[in-house]
Amino acid sequence: MPELPEVETIKNELATHVIGHIITGVTLFWDRMLRQPSPKQFYHCISGKKITELTRRGKYLIFRLDSGNSLVIHLKMSGSLILDTDMPPEYTRAVIHLDNGVNIFFCDPRKFGRISLVTDVGNITEKLGPEPLEANFTVEMLAEKLEKRKAPLKAVLLNQALIAGIGNMYADEALFAARINPLRPAYSLSQDEIKHLHYAIRKVLKDAIKSKGASVSTYFRPGGEMGSAHSHFKVAHQKGKLCSICSNPIERIPIRQRGSYYCPVCQPGKD
DNA sequence: CCCGGAACCTGAAGGC
């Protein structure tokens, strides 16, 4: 599923194909994926506009247009953006047509993905917490975020308002790397554990970007290739496999309706 | 404000 490293990879691999080019039109095959504005206004405002910049904030992909507006895409759980192919890929819900002949197919089996055209991206991004890979995301900042939170650490890491971009897979991987039980109340971490977790979050995300993301289910890179980050996973989606550190089986428990994978020996908790 | 659960969706996989 697209989390920060996957969206970052899509951004990087899409950039040269889109920056400086003009959107000649957009085709929507499923209207409800358009959050705002109305379809009519959307078509009117986007045609003929040049893409000047492509950025990522959290899990959002942002196409800055020369009109001052921004096309904002969230892939949610099953979305992918696939570059020009002869045949539209299966589950294509929208197509962005560019003046260089490139078509970008928004494929999304589950129809959770969303597109918006906004005048002010800030309205979307201001609700997000800091970017975990930027220099201003410090140990002290993480400590602040965890303070007074009695929810399970795993749930807190998934809260985009606290830290932007971490999803289910990388939360599990970061917690394993830091050897912390996902059920621990967030406030209960020691200063040392927070330091380890801070390092682990950044390490896990950076490594995954180097591997071009994780293709555990429906994620593909724009060229159609898979990422390889999942082949380095220690716990995520590894239920029953043996822990690389202690050789005990990885377990899966639900936390907030999410599958959470961890090693009960390396990440001991109260229960 | 904080927390937890349901809803949104559909396809794949597993059980009987």
Added chain:
DNA sequence: TGCCTTCAGGTTCCGG
């Protein structure tokens, strides 16, 4: 073989 249930999980909304 075929039907039924469960699982997958990012975000938003709602109730306590």
